[in-house]
Amino acid sequence: DGHITRWSIASFLEDPQNSKNQIKEELYWRAHSNEVVDLLHEEEKNVVVTASVDGSVRLWHAMNGYYLGYFGQPRKFELSDISWLILPCDVNNFPTMIKEESKHMEKKTKFEYPLMLDREK
Numbered sequence: 001d002g003h004i005t006r007w008s009i010a011s012f013l014e015d016p017q018n019s020k021n022q023i024k025e026e027l028y029w030r031a032h033s034n035e036v037v038d039l040l041h042e043e044e045k046n047v048v049v050t051a052s053v054d055g056s057v058r059l060w061h062a063m064n065g066y067y068l069g070y071f072g073q074p075r076k077f078e079l080s081d082i083s084w085l086i087l088p089c090d091v092n093n094f095p096t097m098i099k100e101e102s103k104h105m106e107k108k109t110k111f112e113y114p115l116m117l118d119r120e121k
Contacts, residue, residue, distance in 0.1 A: 002032035002091070004039065004050060004065070029065035029095035031058060032088075045079055058088065065095030 005028040011021040032052035040049040041062060048060045057071040061079075067086055069077050085094065 002030050002034055002036055002052065004029055004031045004036065004048065004060070006062070006065075025098045027063075027065055027095060027097055029060070030091045030093040031060065032056060033090040047079065056088075064097070067091075 006026045008024045008026050012023050015021050031050045032054065034052045034054045036050050037053055038051040041047075042049065043062075046062045047068065048062045049057065050060065051057045059068040059070070059077055060066065061068060067088055068079065069075070070088065087094070
């Protein structure tokens with residue numbers, strides 16, 4: 001539905017057997033009003049390029065999700081100035097940073113029984 005999520009997997013990669021080392025959600029934002037079909041992270045420039053089913057291709061700052069522009073725009077991309085936050089016209093949600101102590105990813109629902117294959121059905 002157009003959302004991008006940045007995850008931190010560093011502690012998990014250090015010791016995957018340790019259950020305390022978790023994959024953590026760090027940032028998410030609405031990049032498009034429709035489904036995102038492709039994403040490219042350019043580490044050297046610290047940007048994320050997203051493409052949607054509507055044909056739009058947009059550029060975002062990788063660390064904070066700030067919108068930098070779209071491919072085909074008349075002006076050059078300003079990758080160095082991310083001091084002001086703008087949004088594309090079809091998106092109205094600002095990027096959200098997830099604090100480490102946040103319970104955002106904690107699931108509230110607990111299941112009593114695991115899913116089991118019922119061969120009779």
